[in-house]
Amino acid sequence: MASAHTILIKFGGNSLSGPGDLDRFAAELAGLIERGYRPILVHGGGPEISREMERRGMAVRKAAGLRITDEAALAVAAEVLSGINAATVDVLRGRGIDAVGVSAAEAGVVCTRKPPVTIVENGVEAVVDLDRVGDVIDVAGNWLQEAVASGTVPVIYPIGADDAGLLYNVNADTMAAFVAQASGAEAMVLLTDVPGILRGGETSSEVVHDITFKGIDELIAQGVITGGMLPKVEACRDAIRHSVPVVHMLNGREPNSMARKLIGHERIGTTVTQG
Numbered sequence: 001m002a003s004a005h006t007i008l009i010k011f012g013g014n015s016l017s018g019p020g021d022l023d024r025f026a027a028e029l030a031g032l033i034e035r036g037y038r039p040i041l042v043h044g045g046g047p048e049i050s051r052e053m054e055r056r057g058m059a060v061r062k063a064a065g066l067r068i069t070d071e072a073a074l075a076v077a078a079e080v081l082s083g084i085n086a087a088t089v090d091v092l093r094g095r096g097i098d099a100v101g102v103s104a105a106e107a108g109v110v111c112t113r114k115p116p117v118t119i120v121e122n123g124v125e126a127v128v129d130l131d132r133v134g135d136v137i138d139v140a141g142n143w144l145q146e147a148v149a150s151g152t153v154p155v156i157y158p159i160g161a162d163d164a165g166l167l168y169n170v171n172a173d174t175m176a177a178f179v180a181q182a183s184g185a186e187a188m189v190l191l192t193d194v195p196g197i198l199r200g201g202e203t204s205s206e207v208v209h210d211i212t213f214k215g216i217d218e219l220i221a222q223g224v225i226t227g228g229m230l231p232k233v234e235a236c237r238d239a240i241r242h243s244v245p246v247v248h249m250l251n252g253r254e255p256n257s258m259a260r261k262l263i264g265h266e267r268i269g270t271t272v273t274q275g
Contacts, residue, residue, distance in 0.1 A: 007187050008188040009040070011041070015253065021253060028256055029095070040148060042157075046172075063117055100155065110138040113162070133168060136160065138178075177235040186245060188246075189248045191251070191257075192250070192251060197229070212275025215275070251268075257269065
């Protein structure tokens, strides 16, 4: 059975990319564990994947904030993500955390191929096939709950599989929402490289500290929430729709942001509720 303090923490390449960020994160996580929290970690690696593709002379293509992933791009993504996963697990274990790294497929995440998405560019509507990008349709939560109950910290990277074993690149924010629900998490934390949702968009410094689904819809309609922030806010809504009470979007580069929010209840980041 999941603890009342089970939390899902999702972080990406940009949120912990500075010198010493990952070790600082590990130290903060160890402190949360000492306070009774039982974390499950989901990580992405979009910037690292893009850099490796560019290094190999491969085109990086995105639509609606999601990577268009052919067979070659999927192979790069799997290689880069598994490397990030192994490095993360090593740092966590160095802080005395019993971490175990797994792919989404190994963690019980079941996917199906994502249908084409409709985008609008320069006023022109187009339908784009994302290729080997998956939609999560189920998560077998038994392994997750048993791992967490035993004191293990799962560290999951977003390469999922369908029922036939075909692998897919899955948006880590989206996957985190489903894993949070399957694990019975009491909260989900999205660590980003910004202070939260910004009222005036990327050039603004005004943080929206509390927002509901209605408020998210309004900011999307106003063009404030765009690009890579779209999958993040949709992941927030997915988690809440699937019984996760609250989602906190925090700046992963701010020291002790998780403890300050979860334990100190400071007014930082953006807290999303259904409203």
